[in-house]
Amino acid sequence: MPRLLLVEDDPTSRSFLLDAAAALPAEVDVAGTVADAPALAAADAHDAWLIDANLPDGSGIELLARLRALGLGTPALAHTAARERESLDALRAAGFAIALSKPLSAADWRAAIRGLVETRPAATPPPPPPADAGMEMAAPGRAPVWNARAALAAVGGNAANADALRGLFLGELPQARDGIVLAARRGDAAAMRGLLHKLRAGCGFVGADRLCAAAAGLHASPDSDAALHRFLAAIDATLAAA
Structure with a gap:
């Protein structure tokens, strides 16, 4: 059974990625920050590292460099909410064998991990983009509040898991909103x-x-009052329709 290190700070993403990886099956250690990861990586021999590209105290690229400086050669996968080719290429150029855009299905996540663990990283082709890769490009007012089909697809059709993940997401949403408003x-x-x-x-x-x-x-226009207004309206609609 492979042993993995997952580095992810967001509770919703961490819950999904952890459960999906554990179902390989695999043993999964979890860290939430750049500071926490090196001790876990050095203490246990992992078959793969699964590292978020953006962490609260640094970047995935910085973390990978720190781990390599410790003399550790474990193959690494980067996962990121970015979908731009330049962002994914930069992660691969920094030493990640695979760079994945989130969200992605549990099946694609497990396939990428298997490829990382079972084959030489350089020979592992990048997985196909998620089916909803263009989702965020739609105008907010025209997009549905909730896409039940996409949520079910992400968890392999398990409605109970989809509901649990949505509950976790909704519980964290007010705090996320407040942090973004404060930064604005x-x-x-x-x-x-x-x-x-x-x-x-x-x-x-x-x-x-x-x-x-x-x-x-x-994200594209952080100085726009109109974009902030649309964002807050979307949060209200999301919470109201839950």
């Missing part, structure tokens, strides 16, 4: 983008299409 008031575009990046991944796993589209719009 301070004019801190970098903090806004970091929080929005994490939120977009969670939206995709639970099928929160309208909020995902609004978050993408605000």
